[in-house]
Amino acid sequence: MRYAVTLFTGDGIGPEVTAAMVRIVDHVTNGTIDWEPVLAGSTAVAAGLTPLPNAALDSLRRNRIAIKGPLQTPVGKGWRSVNVTLRQEMDLYACVRPVETLPGPAVTRYEAVDLVVIRENTEGLYTGREHEVVPGVIEALKIVTKEASERIMRFSFEHARNNGRKKLTIVHKSSVTPLSDGLFLECAADVAEDYPFLEVETMQLDTLAMELVRDPTRFDMLVMGNLDGDVMSDLCAGLVGGLGLVPGANVGNGHAVFEAVHGTAPDIAGMGVANPIAIILSAELMLRHIGEATAATAVRSAVKQLLLETKVLTRDLGGTASTKELTDELLRLIDLNMEAN
Numbered sequence: 499m500r501y502a503v504t505l506f507t508g509d510g511i512g513p514e515v516t517a518a519m520v521r522i523v524d525h526v527t528n529g530t531i532d533w534e535p536v537l538a539g540s541t542a543v544a545a546g547l548t549p550l551p552n553a554a555l556d557s558l559r560r561n562r563i564a565i566k567g568p569l570q571t572p573v574g575k576g577w578r579s580v581n582v583t584l585r586q587e588m589d590l591y592a593c594v595r596p597v598e599t600l601p602g603p604a605v606t607r608y609e610a611v612d613l614v615v616i617r618e619n620t621e622g623l624y625t626g627r628e629h630e631v632v633p634g635v636i637e638a639l640k641i642v643t644k645e646a647s648e649r650i651m652r653f654s655f656e657h658a659r660n661n662g663r664k665k666l667t668i669v670h671k672s673s674v675t676p677l678s679d680g681l682f683l684e685c686a687a688d689v690a691e692d693y694p695f696l697e698v699e700t701m702q703l704d705t706l707a708m709e710l711v712r713d714p715t716r717f718d719m720l721v722m723g724n725l726d727g728d729v730m731s732d733l734c735a736g737l738v739g740g741l742g743l744v745p746g747a748n749v750g751n752g753h754a755v756f757e758a759v760h761g762t763a764p765d766i767a768g769m770g771v772a773n774p775i776a777i778i779l780s781a782e783l784m785l786r787h788i789g790e791a792t793a794a795t796a797v798r799s800a801v802k803q804l805l806l807e808t809k810v811l812t813r814d815l816g817g818t819a820s821t822k823e824l825t826d827e828l829l830r831l832i833d834l835n836m837e838a839n
């Protein structure tokens with residue numbers, strides 16, 4: 499079976515890590531993916547286009563699946579986050595980030611973290627409703643609707659059921675925003691009634707921050723609003739060794755965009771030293787999503803083996819390897835495993 503996949507090459511380290519990912523995916527799928535590269539972000543603007551050109555959106559609408567390198571958001575002025583616009587435009591309402599301790603060299607304080615962060619991706623403070631009421635006073639509106647809260651809860655409970663998760667922690671700050679977070683909690687309680695076999699707890703955001711640092715292994719699945727999920731999923735990435743290792747997916751009804759948690763890493767862009775593992779593991783999620791489980795497992799096994807058994811590591815993992823050297827080593831391990839099987 500052939501698949502067409504939209505490829506946002508991204509800004510900063512994006513082209514470097516997506517090129518590495520394409521080499522791996524082409525190898526494990528025997529070239530059955532037809533990549534459709536599209537421009538967005540500062541690369542698109544530099545080419546005289548808008549930050550999110552229609553060609554990119556059309557490609558995703560057509561193919562339904564995309565892998566995305568990170569896109570730069572200018573601070574203060576320029577253009578609105580393309581990441582946020584893309585999620586809203588395509589209604590990619592659920593952001594899924596599996597956070598798992600990988601074997602090997604990543605410096606972590608914890609063993610055996612294995613949790614999933616699910617973040618509502620379309621509303622909260624991210625609808626961009628911010629304005630100056632009078633000089634010196636800015637108002638930013640947080641939008642929470644029953645419809646979006648119910649569907650993220652339904653998605654989360656279904657995801658838990660389908661992926662062997664046992665317990666959901668619904669995160670809120672209802673002590674400060676009782677109406678909006680209260681609605682979020684109400685929707686969780688309503689949907690939970692249909693899943694009596696899953697354990698559910700609620701937790702204030704600040705308590706979660708402390709508990710995650712104390713013992714992240716007690717969590718199984720975290721369900722959060724947009725801003726809380728944005729912040730906490732980076733924190734969770736830190737718990738398992740950093741941004742270079744954690745993949746993610748933005749899922750809607752019929753469309754999905756897979757991307758690493760990290761950004762464009764301007765400090766190392768163009769140097770050929772970025773760690774491509776996070777986007778490669780995002781590709782693993784994509785392969786599972788499209789039903790290519792064998793190829794997905796080949797990717798994951800090689801990544802684990804690389805981390806555990808080799809010293810071919812990028813700088814963020816304490817090594818000296820380039821992006822290309824790490825990718826070459828992954829390809830070698832994939833071949834070795836194929837021969838052994």
Ligand code: NAI
Pocket residue numbers: 511515567568569570571572581741742757758759760761762763764765766771772773774776814
């Ligand atoms: P960042 O994730 O780009 O970088 C933070 C630190 O982590 C830097 O020291 C960087 O070198 C390191 N790092 C990140 N990814 C790495 C990798 N794969 N290998 C090795 N080291 C890595 O976060 P920052 O600096 O806050 O954001 C830079 C730009 O990225 C901003 O314009 C931001 O808006 C954008 N961004 C885009 C995202 C996306 O497209 N999904 C997500 C997060 C940020």
